[in-house]
Amino acid sequence: MQGARVVVTGLGTVNALAHEAAGFAAALRAGACGLRTVEAREGEPGGRRVMAPIREFSWQDDLQRHRERLPEPVARARRVLRNAGESVRLSVAAAFQAIGSAGLLPAAAGSERVGILVAGSNLQQRDTWENTRRQAAGRAINPRYGLAFLDSGQVGCLGEIFALRGLGYSVGGASASGSLAIFQAWHWLRSGLLDACLVVGANSDLSPLELEAFELLGALGGAGWEDRPEQACRPFDRRHGGFLWGQGSGALLLERQEAAAARGAPLLGEILGAAVAMDGNHLPDSSAEGELRAMRGALAAAGLGPEAVDYVNAHATSTPLGDETECAALRSLFGARAGAVRVNATKGLTGHCLSAAGVVETVACLLQLEGGFLHPNRNLVEPIDPLLGFVGARAEPASPRVMLKNGFGFGGFNSSLLLAPAAA
Amino acid sequence: MSETLTGSQQEVFELVKSKVVEVLVDLDPGEVTPERSLVELGANSLDRVEVALLSMEALELRIPPSELAGLANLGELARILNRHRDAR
Numbered sequence: 001m002q003g004a005r006v007v008v009t010g011l012g013t014v015n016a017l018a019h020e021a022a023g024f025a026a027a028l029r030a031g032a033c034g035l036r037t038v039e040a041r042e043g044e045p046g047g048r049r050v051m052a053p054i055r056e057f058s059w060q061d062d063l064q065r066h067r068e069r070l071p072e073p074v075a076r077a078r079r080v081l082r083n084a085g086e087s088v089r090l091s092v093a094a095a096f097q098a099i100g101s102a103g104l105l106p107a108a109a110g111s112e113r114v115g116i117l118v119a120g121s122n123l124q125q126r127d128t129w130e131n132t133r134r135q136a137a138g139r140a141i142n143p144r145y146g147l148a149f150l151d152s153g154q155v156g157c158l159g160e161i162f163a164l165r166g167l168g169y170s171v172g173g174a175s176a177s178g179s180l181a182i183f184q185a186w187h188w189l190r191s192g193l194l195d196a197c198l199v200v201g202a203n204s205d206l207s208p209l210e211l212e213a214f215e216l217l218g219a220l221g222g223a224g225w226e227d228r229p230e231q232a233c234r235p236f237d238r239r240h241g242g243f244l245w246g247q248g249s250g251a252l253l254l255e256r257q258e259a260a261a262a263r264g265a266p267l268l269g270e271i272l273g274a275a276v277a278m279d280g281n282h283l284p285d286s287s288a289e290g291e292l293r294a295m296r297g298a299l300a301a302a303g304l305g306p307e308a309v310d311y312v313n314a315h316a317t318s319t320p321l322g323d324e325t326e327c328a329a330l331r332s333l334f335g336a337r338a339g340a341v342r343v344n345a346t347k348g349l350t351g352h353c354l355s356a357a358g359v360v361e362t363v364a365c366l367l368q369l370e371g372g373f374l375h376p377n378r379n380l381v382e383p384i385d386p387l388l389g390f391v392g393a394r395a396e397p398a399s400p401r402v403m404l405k406n407g408f409g410f411g412g413f414n415s416s417l418l419l420a421p422a423a424a
Numbered sequence: 425m426s427e428t429l430t431g432s433q434q435e436v437f438e439l440v441k442s443k444v445v446e447v448l449v450d451l452d453p454g455e456v457t458p459e460r461s462l463v464e465l466g467a468n469s470l471d472r473v474e475v476a477l478l479s480m481e482a483l484e485l486r487i488p489p490s491e492l493a494g495l496a497n498l499g500e501l502a503r504i505l506n507r508h509r510d511a512r
Contacts, residue, residue, distance in 0.1 A: 078449050082447070083474065143473040
Protein backbone atom coordinates (compact mmCIF):
# COMPACT_ATOMS: atom_id res chain seq x y z
CA MET A 1 0.00 0.00 0.00
CA GLN A 2 1.34 3.39 -0.90
CA GLY A 3 0.38 6.56 0.88
CA ALA A 4 1.69 9.77 2.36
CA ARG A 5 5.04 9.67 4.13
CA VAL A 6 4.85 9.98 7.91
CA VAL A 7 7.40 11.76 10.08
CA VAL A 8 7.84 12.38 13.80
CA THR A 9 8.03 16.07 14.69
CA GLY A 10 7.78 16.03 18.48
CA LEU A 11 8.51 13.71 21.36
CA GLY A 12 8.42 13.56 25.11
CA THR A 13 8.58 11.22 28.06
CA VAL A 14 8.46 11.03 31.83
CA ASN A 15 10.02 7.87 33.21
CA ALA A 16 12.27 6.49 35.93
CA LEU A 17 15.37 7.94 34.27
CA ALA A 18 14.22 11.46 33.40
CA HIS A 19 11.29 13.83 33.28
CA GLU A 20 12.05 15.13 29.79
CA ALA A 21 13.67 14.09 26.52
CA ALA A 22 17.12 15.65 26.87
CA GLY A 23 17.63 14.05 30.28
CA PHE A 24 16.40 10.74 28.89
CA ALA A 25 18.90 10.93 26.01
CA ALA A 26 21.76 11.54 28.45
CA ALA A 27 20.61 8.67 30.69
CA LEU A 28 20.38 6.31 27.72
CA ARG A 29 23.87 7.20 26.57
CA ALA A 30 25.21 6.64 30.09
CA GLY A 31 23.35 3.36 30.48
CA ALA A 32 21.74 4.72 33.64
CA CYS A 33 19.52 2.49 35.74
CA GLY A 34 16.01 3.41 36.91
CA LEU A 35 15.50 0.34 39.09
CA ARG A 36 15.14 0.65 42.85
CA THR A 37 13.86 -1.46 45.71
CA VAL A 38 10.60 0.06 46.88
CA GLU A 39 8.62 -0.71 50.03
CA ALA A 40 4.88 -1.35 49.77
CA ARG A 41 2.82 1.64 50.93
CA GLU A 42 1.63 1.53 54.49
CA GLY A 43 -1.30 -0.83 54.98
CA GLU A 44 -0.89 -2.37 51.54
CA PRO A 45 0.24 -5.91 50.66
CA GLY A 46 3.30 -6.67 48.57
CA GLY A 47 6.38 -6.09 50.72
CA ARG A 48 9.63 -4.97 49.09
CA ARG A 49 9.71 -4.96 45.34
CA VAL A 50 12.21 -4.08 42.63
CA MET A 51 10.75 -1.66 40.12
CA ALA A 52 11.64 1.51 38.22
CA PRO A 53 9.62 4.28 39.85
CA ILE A 54 9.26 7.83 38.59
CA ARG A 55 10.89 9.91 41.29
CA GLU A 56 10.35 13.48 42.48
CA PHE A 57 7.89 14.39 39.77
CA SER A 58 5.37 17.15 40.42
CA TRP A 59 2.78 17.60 37.70
CA GLN A 60 2.13 21.20 38.77
CA ASP A 61 5.82 22.17 38.65
CA ASP A 62 6.18 20.38 35.34
CA LEU A 63 3.35 22.43 33.82
CA GLN A 64 5.18 25.63 34.74
CA ARG A 65 7.90 24.75 32.23
CA HIS A 66 5.39 25.17 29.41
CA ARG A 67 3.58 28.26 30.69
CA GLU A 68 5.37 30.72 28.48
CA ARG A 69 5.04 28.81 25.25
CA LEU A 70 1.59 27.27 25.79
CA PRO A 71 -0.24 29.48 28.33
CA GLU A 72 -3.80 28.46 27.45
CA PRO A 73 -3.18 24.69 27.44
CA VAL A 74 -1.37 25.05 30.77
CA ALA A 75 -4.32 26.93 32.28
CA ARG A 76 -6.73 24.24 31.06
CA ALA A 77 -4.44 21.46 32.27
CA ARG A 78 -4.40 22.90 35.79
CA ARG A 79 -8.17 22.56 35.92
CA VAL A 80 -8.53 19.23 34.10
CA LEU A 81 -5.77 17.49 36.07
CA ARG A 82 -6.49 18.89 39.53
CA ASN A 83 -8.29 15.80 40.76
CA ALA A 84 -7.10 13.40 38.06
CA GLY A 85 -5.22 10.13 38.40
CA GLU A 86 -1.48 9.71 38.05
CA SER A 87 -1.68 8.06 34.63
CA VAL A 88 -3.42 10.95 32.86
CA ARG A 89 -1.15 13.51 34.54
CA LEU A 90 1.89 11.68 33.17
CA SER A 91 0.25 11.43 29.73
CA VAL A 92 -0.32 15.17 29.67
CA ALA A 93 3.24 15.90 30.82
CA ALA A 94 4.69 13.83 27.96
CA ALA A 95 2.23 15.36 25.50
CA PHE A 96 3.24 18.91 26.48
CA GLN A 97 6.82 18.04 25.56
CA ALA A 98 5.85 16.51 22.21
CA ILE A 99 3.45 19.26 21.18
CA GLY A 100 5.72 21.99 22.51
CA SER A 101 8.85 20.73 20.75
CA ALA A 102 6.93 20.20 17.51
CA GLY A 103 5.64 23.76 17.58
CA LEU A 104 2.14 22.55 16.74
CA LEU A 105 0.27 25.10 18.83
CA PRO A 106 -1.21 27.65 18.81
CA ALA A 107 -1.56 27.40 15.01
CA ALA A 108 -3.39 24.05 15.12
CA ALA A 109 -5.67 24.89 18.08
CA GLY A 110 -9.21 23.69 17.40
CA SER A 111 -8.07 21.64 14.43
CA GLU A 112 -10.15 18.75 13.13
CA ARG A 113 -7.05 17.55 11.26
CA VAL A 114 -5.07 16.63 14.39
CA GLY A 115 -6.03 13.39 16.11
CA ILE A 116 -5.23 11.73 19.44
CA LEU A 117 -4.48 8.12 20.25
CA VAL A 118 -3.94 6.95 23.80
CA ALA A 119 -2.12 3.63 24.08
CA GLY A 120 -3.16 1.27 26.83
CA SER A 121 -6.06 -0.32 28.67
CA ASN A 122 -6.79 -0.60 32.37
CA LEU A 123 -4.51 2.35 32.97
CA GLN A 124 -5.91 3.56 36.28
CA GLN A 125 -5.91 0.39 38.33
CA ARG A 126 -4.48 2.16 41.38
CA ASP A 127 -7.40 4.62 41.33
CA THR A 128 -9.79 1.68 41.18
CA TRP A 129 -8.01 0.03 44.08
CA GLU A 130 -8.13 3.19 46.19
CA ASN A 131 -11.76 3.99 45.43
CA THR A 132 -12.78 0.41 46.15
CA ARG A 133 -11.15 0.74 49.56
CA ARG A 134 -12.86 4.08 50.20
CA GLN A 135 -16.25 2.64 49.28
CA ALA A 136 -15.71 -0.42 51.48
CA ALA A 137 -14.82 1.88 54.38
CA GLY A 138 -18.05 3.87 53.93
CA ARG A 139 -16.22 6.94 52.62
CA ALA A 140 -17.09 9.06 49.60
CA ILE A 141 -15.45 7.94 46.37
CA ASN A 142 -13.78 10.43 44.00
CA PRO A 143 -16.62 12.19 42.15
CA ARG A 144 -14.53 12.05 38.98
CA TYR A 145 -14.10 8.30 39.14
CA GLY A 146 -17.07 7.70 36.81
CA LEU A 147 -15.08 9.38 34.06
CA ALA A 148 -11.57 8.62 35.23
CA PHE A 149 -11.87 4.84 35.23
CA LEU A 150 -12.48 4.93 31.47
CA ASP A 151 -9.12 4.82 29.69
CA SER A 152 -10.71 6.74 26.85
CA GLY A 153 -11.21 9.60 29.29
CA GLN A 154 -7.56 10.42 28.71
CA VAL A 155 -8.39 11.18 25.08
CA GLY A 156 -10.95 13.73 26.25
CA CYS A 157 -8.53 15.29 28.75
CA LEU A 158 -5.81 15.66 26.11
CA GLY A 159 -8.29 16.97 23.55
CA GLU A 160 -9.61 19.62 25.93
CA ILE A 161 -6.16 20.71 27.13
CA PHE A 162 -4.63 20.99 23.64
CA ALA A 163 -7.86 21.96 21.80
CA LEU A 164 -7.56 19.11 19.29
CA ARG A 165 -10.70 17.84 17.59
CA GLY A 166 -9.60 15.29 15.00
CA LEU A 167 -10.12 11.53 15.32
CA GLY A 168 -9.42 10.01 18.70
CA TYR A 169 -9.69 6.89 20.79
CA SER A 170 -7.69 4.59 23.03
CA VAL A 171 -5.91 1.51 21.74
CA GLY A 172 -5.33 -1.62 23.81
CA GLY A 173 -2.99 -4.53 23.20
CA ALA A 174 -1.26 -5.21 26.53
CA SER A 175 2.47 -4.38 26.28
CA ALA A 176 2.13 -3.90 22.52
CA SER A 177 -0.34 -1.02 23.05
CA GLY A 178 2.20 1.72 22.33
CA SER A 179 3.30 0.15 19.06
CA LEU A 180 -0.30 -0.52 18.07
CA ALA A 181 -1.16 3.14 18.56
CA ILE A 182 1.78 4.21 16.38
CA PHE A 183 0.66 1.66 13.78
CA GLN A 184 -2.86 3.12 13.86
CA ALA A 185 -1.68 6.74 13.63
CA TRP A 186 0.62 5.84 10.75
CA HIS A 187 -2.37 4.44 8.84
CA TRP A 188 -4.53 7.48 9.56
CA LEU A 189 -1.83 9.82 8.31
CA ARG A 190 -0.91 7.74 5.27
CA SER A 191 -4.52 7.53 4.19
CA GLY A 192 -4.93 11.30 4.50
CA LEU A 193 -7.57 11.22 7.25
CA LEU A 194 -5.40 13.54 9.36
CA ASP A 195 -2.46 15.90 9.03
CA ALA A 196 -1.06 15.11 12.47
CA CYS A 197 -1.70 12.74 15.34
CA LEU A 198 -0.63 12.87 18.96
CA VAL A 199 0.22 9.36 20.18
CA VAL A 200 0.48 8.99 23.93
CA GLY A 201 1.75 5.87 25.66
CA ALA A 202 0.03 6.05 29.02
CA ASN A 203 1.54 4.94 32.30
CA SER A 204 0.01 1.70 33.56
CA ASP A 205 -0.71 2.66 37.15
CA LEU A 206 -0.76 -0.81 38.70
CA SER A 207 -2.20 -1.57 42.12
CA PRO A 208 -1.04 -4.32 44.49
CA LEU A 209 -3.72 -6.50 42.87
CA GLU A 210 -2.18 -6.45 39.37
CA LEU A 211 1.33 -6.89 40.77
CA GLU A 212 0.28 -10.00 42.66
CA ALA A 213 -1.53 -11.26 39.55
CA PHE A 214 1.58 -10.83 37.37
CA GLU A 215 3.55 -12.66 40.04
CA LEU A 216 1.08 -15.56 39.86
CA LEU A 217 1.57 -15.71 36.11
CA GLY A 218 5.29 -16.11 36.78
CA ALA A 219 5.96 -13.05 34.62
CA LEU A 220 7.34 -10.66 37.23
CA GLY A 221 11.03 -10.66 38.09
CA GLY A 222 13.02 -9.09 40.90
CA ALA A 223 12.67 -11.66 43.69
CA GLY A 224 16.07 -12.17 45.27
CA TRP A 225 17.52 -8.98 43.77
CA GLU A 226 16.18 -6.58 46.42
CA ASP A 227 19.65 -5.82 47.74
CA ARG A 228 21.06 -5.07 44.27
CA PRO A 229 18.07 -3.79 42.30
CA GLU A 230 20.27 -2.23 39.62
CA GLN A 231 21.14 -5.77 38.51
CA ALA A 232 17.59 -7.18 38.53
CA CYS A 233 16.54 -6.30 34.98
CA ARG A 234 18.66 -8.39 32.59
CA PRO A 235 17.22 -8.64 29.09
CA PHE A 236 18.90 -11.39 27.03
CA ASP A 237 21.14 -12.43 29.95
CA ARG A 238 21.22 -15.98 31.19
CA ARG A 239 20.14 -14.85 34.68
CA HIS A 240 17.02 -12.97 33.49
CA GLY A 241 14.02 -13.83 35.64
CA GLY A 242 10.96 -11.85 34.55
CA PHE A 243 9.96 -8.30 33.78
CA LEU A 244 10.36 -5.38 36.21
CA TRP A 245 7.64 -2.78 36.21
CA GLY A 246 8.79 0.65 35.10
CA GLN A 247 6.61 3.69 35.51
CA GLY A 248 6.56 5.94 32.50
CA SER A 249 4.65 7.76 29.82
CA GLY A 250 5.70 8.76 26.34
CA ALA A 251 4.35 10.94 23.56
CA LEU A 252 5.04 11.40 19.88
CA LEU A 253 3.64 13.83 17.40
CA LEU A 254 3.33 12.15 14.01
CA GLU A 255 2.65 14.22 10.90
CA ARG A 256 2.27 13.79 7.19
CA GLN A 257 5.67 14.79 5.88
CA GLU A 258 4.15 17.27 3.48
CA ALA A 259 2.26 19.07 6.26
CA ALA A 260 5.31 19.04 8.55
CA ALA A 261 7.63 20.39 5.86
CA ALA A 262 5.13 23.08 4.91
CA ARG A 263 5.14 24.50 8.42
CA GLY A 264 8.88 24.04 8.92
CA ALA A 265 8.51 21.54 11.77
CA PRO A 266 11.52 19.68 13.20
CA LEU A 267 11.91 16.32 11.43
CA LEU A 268 13.06 13.80 14.04
CA GLY A 269 12.59 10.65 12.02
CA GLU A 270 10.37 8.89 9.53
CA ILE A 271 8.12 5.89 10.09
CA LEU A 272 8.80 3.73 7.05
CA GLY A 273 6.54 0.84 7.91
CA ALA A 274 4.45 -0.78 10.62
CA ALA A 275 2.68 -4.09 11.07
CA VAL A 276 0.65 -6.05 13.60
CA ALA A 277 0.35 -9.83 13.64
CA MET A 278 -1.77 -11.91 16.00
CA ASP A 279 -0.96 -15.39 17.33
CA GLY A 280 -4.51 -16.50 18.08
CA ASN A 281 -3.47 -17.26 21.65
CA HIS A 282 -4.87 -15.90 24.92
CA LEU A 283 -1.85 -16.83 27.04
CA PRO A 284 1.31 -14.86 27.88
CA ASP A 285 3.34 -17.25 25.69
CA SER A 286 5.24 -15.58 22.89
CA SER A 287 5.63 -17.05 19.41
CA ALA A 288 8.66 -16.65 17.15
CA GLU A 289 6.45 -17.28 14.14
CA GLY A 290 4.11 -14.42 15.09
CA GLU A 291 7.00 -12.07 15.86
CA LEU A 292 8.59 -12.92 12.53
CA ARG A 293 5.33 -12.18 10.71
CA ALA A 294 5.16 -8.76 12.39
CA MET A 295 8.76 -7.88 11.50
CA ARG A 296 8.36 -9.09 7.92
CA GLY A 297 5.06 -7.25 7.69
CA ALA A 298 6.67 -3.97 8.68
CA LEU A 299 9.47 -4.52 6.15
CA ALA A 300 6.95 -5.35 3.43
CA ALA A 301 4.95 -2.22 4.24
CA ALA A 302 8.15 -0.20 3.78
CA GLY A 303 9.12 -2.08 0.61
CA LEU A 304 12.39 -3.19 2.23
CA GLY A 305 14.12 -6.48 2.91
CA PRO A 306 15.76 -7.53 6.19
CA GLU A 307 19.19 -6.57 4.78
CA ALA A 308 18.18 -2.91 5.11
CA VAL A 309 17.96 -3.08 8.92
CA ASP A 310 21.06 -2.18 10.90
CA TYR A 311 19.62 -1.79 14.40
CA VAL A 312 16.89 -3.46 16.48
CA ASN A 313 15.32 -1.96 19.58
CA ALA A 314 14.06 -5.24 20.99
CA HIS A 315 10.91 -5.80 23.01
CA ALA A 316 13.15 -7.80 25.41
CA THR A 317 11.44 -7.73 28.78
CA SER A 318 14.02 -9.80 30.72
CA THR A 319 11.56 -12.72 30.75
CA PRO A 320 13.24 -16.04 29.87
CA LEU A 321 10.67 -17.27 27.36
CA GLY A 322 10.10 -13.84 25.82
CA ASP A 323 13.80 -13.08 25.36
CA GLU A 324 14.53 -16.52 23.88
CA THR A 325 11.59 -16.30 21.50
CA GLU A 326 12.66 -12.88 20.24
CA CYS A 327 16.23 -14.10 19.71
CA ALA A 328 14.94 -17.00 17.64
CA ALA A 329 12.74 -14.67 15.60
CA LEU A 330 15.62 -12.24 14.97
CA ARG A 331 17.92 -15.06 13.90
CA SER A 332 15.29 -16.30 11.46
CA LEU A 333 14.76 -12.83 10.07
CA PHE A 334 18.41 -11.92 9.55
CA GLY A 335 19.89 -15.36 8.86
CA ALA A 336 23.62 -15.18 8.21
CA ARG A 337 23.58 -11.39 8.83
CA ALA A 338 22.30 -11.78 12.41
CA GLY A 339 25.62 -10.87 14.02
CA ALA A 340 25.93 -7.66 11.99
CA VAL A 341 22.70 -6.10 13.24
CA ARG A 342 23.08 -4.17 16.50
CA VAL A 343 20.51 -5.01 19.19
CA ASN A 344 19.73 -3.34 22.51
CA ALA A 345 16.97 -3.47 25.10
CA THR A 346 15.75 -0.20 26.61
CA LYS A 347 13.80 -2.03 29.35
CA GLY A 348 17.12 -2.93 30.99
CA LEU A 349 17.38 0.77 31.89
CA THR A 350 13.76 1.92 32.27
CA GLY A 351 12.05 -1.25 33.43
CA HIS A 352 8.98 -2.38 31.50
CA CYS A 353 6.67 0.56 30.90
CA LEU A 354 3.86 -1.83 29.83
CA SER A 355 1.20 0.15 27.93
CA ALA A 356 3.63 2.99 27.32
CA ALA A 357 6.62 0.82 26.41
CA GLY A 358 6.21 1.03 22.63
CA VAL A 359 6.04 4.82 22.71
CA VAL A 360 8.77 5.34 25.33
CA GLU A 361 11.12 3.03 23.40
CA THR A 362 10.32 4.68 20.06
CA VAL A 363 11.29 7.94 21.77
CA ALA A 364 14.52 6.17 22.80
CA CYS A 365 15.15 5.14 19.16
CA LEU A 366 14.71 8.70 17.91
CA LEU A 367 16.92 10.16 20.65
CA GLN A 368 19.65 7.65 19.78
CA LEU A 369 19.28 8.61 16.13
CA GLU A 370 19.61 12.29 16.97
CA GLY A 371 22.57 11.69 19.28
CA GLY A 372 24.38 9.27 16.95
CA PHE A 373 24.71 6.46 19.49
CA LEU A 374 23.22 3.16 20.63
CA HIS A 375 22.69 2.79 24.35
CA PRO A 376 24.35 0.00 26.34
CA ASN A 377 22.67 -3.24 27.32
CA ARG A 378 22.63 -3.29 31.10
CA ASN A 379 23.45 -6.52 32.92
CA LEU A 380 24.07 -8.45 29.73
CA VAL A 381 26.92 -10.55 31.10
CA GLU A 382 26.19 -13.93 29.54
CA PRO A 383 24.05 -13.48 26.42
CA ILE A 384 21.52 -16.27 25.84
CA ASP A 385 22.30 -16.03 22.14
CA PRO A 386 25.95 -15.88 21.10
CA LEU A 387 25.13 -15.03 17.48
CA LEU A 388 23.21 -11.77 17.80
CA GLY A 389 24.98 -8.41 17.72
CA PHE A 390 24.18 -7.09 21.18
CA VAL A 391 25.49 -3.67 22.14
CA GLY A 392 27.89 -4.07 25.08
CA ALA A 393 28.14 -2.38 28.46
CA ARG A 394 29.07 0.98 26.89
CA ALA A 395 27.21 3.12 24.40
CA GLU A 396 28.57 2.90 20.89
CA PRO A 397 28.58 5.56 18.20
CA ALA A 398 26.16 4.68 15.42
CA SER A 399 24.22 6.20 12.54
CA PRO A 400 21.60 3.59 11.76
CA ARG A 401 19.77 4.02 8.46
CA VAL A 402 16.87 1.71 9.30
CA MET A 403 15.78 0.86 12.86
CA LEU A 404 13.43 -2.00 13.70
CA LYS A 405 11.34 -1.54 16.86
CA ASN A 406 9.52 -4.56 18.28
CA GLY A 407 6.57 -4.54 20.68
CA PHE A 408 4.80 -7.67 21.88
CA GLY A 409 1.98 -8.26 24.33
CA PHE A 410 0.21 -10.95 26.33
CA GLY A 411 -2.64 -12.47 24.36
CA GLY A 412 -0.68 -12.97 21.16
CA PHE A 413 0.01 -9.37 20.09
CA ASN A 414 3.07 -8.84 17.87
CA SER A 415 3.92 -5.50 16.33
CA SER A 416 6.91 -4.01 14.60
CA LEU A 417 7.81 -0.53 13.40
CA LEU A 418 10.52 0.60 11.00
CA LEU A 419 12.10 3.98 11.69
CA ALA A 420 14.65 5.98 9.75
CA PRO A 421 16.24 9.42 9.76
CA ALA A 422 13.86 11.87 8.10
CA ALA A 423 14.96 12.88 4.63
CA ALA A 424 15.58 16.63 4.55
CA MET B 425 -34.58 35.95 50.18
CA SER B 426 -32.00 37.34 52.52
CA GLU B 427 -28.69 35.54 52.61
CA THR B 428 -27.92 36.40 56.21
CA LEU B 429 -26.41 33.36 57.83
CA THR B 430 -26.42 32.49 61.49
CA GLY B 431 -23.13 31.95 63.26
CA SER B 432 -23.00 28.20 62.76
CA GLN B 433 -24.26 28.53 59.18
CA GLN B 434 -21.51 31.04 58.53
CA GLU B 435 -18.98 28.58 59.90
CA VAL B 436 -20.20 25.90 57.47
CA PHE B 437 -20.19 28.45 54.64
CA GLU B 438 -16.52 29.23 55.28
CA LEU B 439 -15.75 25.54 55.02
CA VAL B 440 -17.75 25.25 51.77
CA LYS B 441 -15.94 28.31 50.46
CA SER B 442 -12.57 26.69 51.09
CA LYS B 443 -13.72 23.67 49.07
CA VAL B 444 -14.99 25.87 46.23
CA VAL B 445 -11.60 27.56 46.01
CA GLU B 446 -9.91 24.16 46.09
CA VAL B 447 -12.05 22.84 43.22
CA LEU B 448 -12.16 25.98 41.05
CA VAL B 449 -8.43 26.58 40.99
CA ASP B 450 -8.34 29.95 39.26
CA LEU B 451 -11.15 31.58 41.23
CA ASP B 452 -10.65 34.73 43.29
CA PRO B 453 -11.83 33.70 46.80
CA GLY B 454 -13.47 37.13 47.16
CA GLU B 455 -16.03 36.09 44.56
CA VAL B 456 -17.32 33.24 46.72
CA THR B 457 -20.27 34.71 48.64
CA PRO B 458 -23.49 33.09 49.95
CA GLU B 459 -25.52 34.79 47.18
CA ARG B 460 -23.51 33.19 44.36
CA SER B 461 -24.24 29.82 42.84
CA LEU B 462 -21.58 27.34 41.77
CA VAL B 463 -22.78 27.59 38.19
CA GLU B 464 -22.25 31.37 38.23
CA LEU B 465 -18.75 30.79 39.54
CA GLY B 466 -17.95 28.56 36.57
CA ALA B 467 -18.35 25.10 38.11
CA ASN B 468 -19.29 22.23 35.82
CA SER B 469 -21.50 19.35 36.96
CA LEU B 470 -18.55 17.37 38.34
CA ASP B 471 -17.13 20.37 40.15
CA ARG B 472 -20.49 20.83 41.91
CA VAL B 473 -20.63 17.22 43.06
CA GLU B 474 -17.06 17.52 44.24
CA VAL B 475 -17.69 20.64 46.32
CA ALA B 476 -20.64 18.90 47.97
CA LEU B 477 -18.70 15.68 48.63
CA LEU B 478 -15.61 17.43 49.97
CA SER B 479 -17.76 19.56 52.27
CA MET B 480 -19.70 16.54 53.51
CA GLU B 481 -16.51 14.62 54.10
CA ALA B 482 -15.02 17.46 56.13
CA LEU B 483 -18.21 17.64 58.22
CA GLU B 484 -18.44 13.83 58.46
CA LEU B 485 -21.88 13.84 56.88
CA ARG B 486 -23.49 11.56 54.27
CA ILE B 487 -26.41 13.27 52.58
CA PRO B 488 -28.12 11.74 49.52
CA PRO B 489 -26.99 13.69 46.42
CA SER B 490 -30.65 14.22 45.42
CA GLU B 491 -31.17 16.43 48.45
CA LEU B 492 -28.43 18.78 47.27
CA ALA B 493 -29.60 19.03 43.65
CA GLY B 494 -31.02 22.30 42.36
CA LEU B 495 -29.93 24.56 45.22
CA ALA B 496 -30.10 28.25 44.37
CA ASN B 497 -26.80 29.32 45.86
CA LEU B 498 -23.97 28.55 48.26
CA GLY B 499 -25.84 30.00 51.21
CA GLU B 500 -28.54 27.34 50.78
CA LEU B 501 -25.91 24.63 50.57
CA ALA B 502 -24.40 25.87 53.84
CA ARG B 503 -27.84 25.92 55.53
CA ILE B 504 -28.67 22.33 54.51
CA LEU B 505 -25.26 21.04 55.56
CA ASN B 506 -25.62 22.86 58.87
CA ARG B 507 -29.11 21.42 59.43
CA HIS B 508 -27.76 17.89 58.94
CA ARG B 509 -24.89 18.62 61.25
CA ASP B 510 -27.30 19.79 63.96
CA ALA B 511 -29.55 16.75 63.44
CA ARG B 512 -26.71 14.36 63.98
